[in-house]
Amino acid sequence: MFVHNLRLGTHSLRRNPLLTALMIMSIGFGVAASMVTYAVFRAVSGDPIPQKSSQLFAPQIDNRGPQYNREGEPPDALNYTDAMALMRAHKAPRQTLLFQVGLSVTPEDSHRMPFKALGYATYGDFFPMFDVPFQYGNGWGAEQDNGREPVVVISRALNQKLFGGENSVGRRITLEDRQYRIVGVTENWDPKPRFFDMFSGNAYADPPQVYIPFTYAIDQRIDTYGNNNCGSDGKRGDDFDSWLRGECVWISPWVELNTADQVQAYRQFLDGYAEEQRKAGRFNWAPNNRLRDVHAWLEHEHAVPPESRISLSLALGFLVICLVNTIGLLLAKFMRRAPEIGVRRALGASRADIYHQFLAEAAMVGFAGGVLGLVLTGAGMFGVGLVFEPQIARLAHLDISLVLLTLLLAITATVLAAFYPTWRAAQVQPAWQLKSN
Numbered sequence: 001m002f003v004h005n006l007r008l009g010t011h012s013l014r015r016n017p018l019l020t021a022l023m024i025m026s027i028g029f030g031v032a033a034s035m036v037t038y039a040v041f042r043a044v045s046g047d048p049i050p051q052k053s054s055q056l057f058a059p060q061i062d063n064r065g066p067q068y069n070r071e072g073e074p075p076d077a078l079n080y081t082d083a084m085a086l087m088r089a090h091k092a093p094r095q096t097l098l099f100q101v102g103l104s105v106t107p108e109d110s111h112r113m114p115f116k117a118l119g120y121a122t123y124g125d126f127f128p129m130f131d132v133p134f135q136y137g138n139g140w141g142a143e144q145d146n147g148r149e150p151v152v153v154i155s156r157a158l159n160q161k162l163f164g165g166e167n168s169v170g171r172r173i174t175l176e177d178r179q180y181r182i183v184g185v186t187e188n189w190d191p192k193p194r195f196f197d198m199f200s201g202n203a204y205a206d207p208p209q210v211y212i213p214f215t216y217a218i219d220q221r222i223d224t225y226g227n228n229n230c231g232s233d234g235k236r237g238d239d240f241d242s243w244l245r246g247e248c249v250w251i252s253p254w255v256e257l258n259t260a261d262q263v264q265a266y267r268q269f270l271d272g273y274a275e276e277q278r279k280a281g282r283f284n285w286a287p288n289n290r291l292r293d294v295h296a297w298l299e300h301e302h303a304v305p306p307e308s309r310i311s312l313s314l315a316l317g318f319l320v321i322c323l324v325n326t327i328g329l330l331l332a333k334f335m336r337r338a339p340e341i342g343v344r345r346a347l348g349a350s351r352a353d354i355y356h357q358f359l360a361e362a363a364m365v366g367f368a369g370g371v372l373g374l375v376l377t378g379a380g381m382f383g384v385g386l387v388f389e390p391q392i393a394r395l396a397h398l399d400i401s402l403v404l405l406t407l408l409l410a411i412t413a414t415v416l417a418a419f420y421p422t423w424r425a426a427q428v429q430p431a432w433q434l435k436s437n
Helices: 002-015 017-045 080-089 142-147 156-163 214-219 240-245 260-279 294-300 306-335 338-346 351-381 400-426 430-436
Strands: 056-061 094-106 115-122 134-137 151-155 172-175 178-186 210-213 252-256 289-293
Touching (some): 017 306, 017 351, 056 260, 056 294, 080 240, 080 260, 260 289, 306 400, 338 351
Antiparallel strands (some): 151 210, 172 178
């Protein structure tokens, strides 16, 4: 029976090619607009580390007080004093600090020009905490952190550029005229958004290329290449040491807490630390700290660009308009076949048969609209950069899940839109139609 209904639908669609083409175009354009914007929204709103997003936390300590903080929220990063206090206390099974660095790379080949490589100064726990995959070697350990050793982890792309993709572990690399020993080469690893460095606005930046020990970077007085927020005070200090002692925030801290008890204990530790600072006269306000996991942190940082939400809402609205248009076209098409329906009903066809026939026809229109929508979605991917920033635009891509979703959306939306025209068609009275004809 289903095949029979499909044959009837095909015959009907061929009888009115212009009307059929209008319906297919309406569905195709509406679905394509929705899928292009959804592809962007999906890329920027996903969980960047789903296996551990509930175990990784970003501590925040209010070192500015209610007069200078932002609507009661503590700064999004720490100053050096507070960051080192958290590291020394070591109240989490794993913990790290990081700040962005931009280092000049001098290739071994003297004929090649130096170039800038961006990355992070961090602690060895960074790699196991964030499940960083390695192509060769691995990260460094506490011994290298404590020893302030000049070791480095480089990215696969940088390794390919400098060493042709060979195992470079143990070799030397020159960064800012300093020699580093390579201990690891990461695989292609680029979580989006880059949740661990939202403070410097690198949520959708290019992948990091180098990682060096935080302690060594401080020893060598390597300045941050990321944000440095001194608040309303605006005083960074006259030199590197006074900057470290000051209240400017520039360090992103992360801790890994595996149980609810550990989370609770760490909150108490943060409050206890802030209370100690108050008693010492550094803070003159009550403890105002935060401890957010990855999801809460991304929500706090507004990781999803507002233009992606607006675009998705507008596209869905456009799809609704297209569906309303399709309802009108289907209604006109179905009601023109009232005499045919009357004859079928007079010959014994039930209203359920009419529903099956016309909804099958609508599903065929939806499928054709979905195919057109796929073509337009693929073309639309090239124009995403006109609306969104290039770093965000290149995250959108057409994969198998988006293909299936496009077809499913087109068929489902068209079938739903066809219910009212089909209901009207099923109400045709056979006696009246036979008499009028």
